[in-house]
Amino acid sequence: MSFIDTHCHLEMKQFDRDRDEMISRAKDAGLEALVTIGSDHQSNIDALKLTREHDFVYTSVGIHPHDAKDLSDDILEQLRHWTNDEKVVAVGETGLDYYYDNSPRDIQRDAFIKHLDLAKETGLPVVVHSRDAKEDTLSILSSSGISKGVLHCFSGDREMAEKAMMIGLHISIAGPVTFKKALELRDIVKMIPDDHLLIETDAPYLTPVPHRGKRNEPSYIVHTAKAIAELRGVTTEDIGRLTTLNAKRLFGIGLITEAGEIAYKIRNSLYLNITNRCTNRCSFCVRTQSDFVKGHNLRLTREPSSDELIKAIGDPSAFKEVVFCGYGEPLIRLETVKEVARWIKDNSGKVRINTNGHANLIHKRNILPELKHHVDSMSISLDAQDAETYEKLCLPVYDDAFKGVMDFIIEARKHIPSVQLTVVEAEGVDLDKCKEIADSAGVGFRIRKMDVVG
């Protein structure tokens, strides 16, 4: 498992007695990088010093809203100078704190705007602290023209998270998500799209359960990741992978894999990415928005052979199921699907196919009897209650695609042991009518979230 702690304060005095050991423990716990955040002039200096001593430590320079009154022109110029350093990956911690009001509010707002201007000027992301200051935070961010940054240790409401994400910011989740009483936060964590999620410790503060009450440190990030994973119905490894990718992309640190993956794990299933071609161009398709799904790069430069897929699978019995899915319509490559699925079944694996239901149109014959002994289950994207809505949402290459999907469902029911229809929650889709279609065909039904593959 790998993680990036996107917000900690390694220079603080709480770590004076064992700083090196604490940083070693972070490395041992799988932390690929630590972003230690400056909050006043001296802490910026100390944080920079730590980046010289540890190759995987990066920093962000800024003056915390508590100390906004100290942001003189000289200090601002010093921050600007530090942003040229290659280990400085962001501007902040800045923002507004109306809970403590340690600096007058108008001075906090002025300092916040100056930090945002610096972030814009340098192209660096901004690290934002906001406590009891939702309206002013959002309004200053909206008029700043900033589109890259993070609301750290998120403690706002759902509307604040949604508006911040619309601006382009990430939402970073810290230890309080492990507190059972943090009901609103735990609810918000379920709805943040994968691409916007970050994780942090804010160490030495906000220690997660089961260490609550003690000093926090980056190696405890796994407890926060575990709580997020449970809430989102994925594994801790999935959360580590996708938040690490998000942090690398936001802060420009570490290497990002450029090669598309042909076999990728989500939860306990293995997914096969065998083509990026598709006979639909759905308005909600994630492959038009990103190359990545849950931290896996799915953009192929070429389609894998059966042998390459089999090698990439390894032991199929090690997974709950092996799913033909990926960034495209797998049944375009029917012969590859048949060959690999047969091998998976011969080696005690379970096979599922996620399809758009166009295979009989593509191959101009009923292909379902050919899959009969190789496939355990099939998820067919219905995606609309009628042909008109389907045309509008899915932009199929075939004239009569919706009828083709309906016919495919009936044939699938005859030849595949378990069939379910899936529908994306999109505007214009009548979920009740889609469910009726599934019921009358005698197959299962599942509603998919807009940005979810797998």
Ligand code: SF4
């Ligand atoms: S059918 Fe699936 S892969 Fe094809 S465009 Fe639609 S969402 Fe994307």
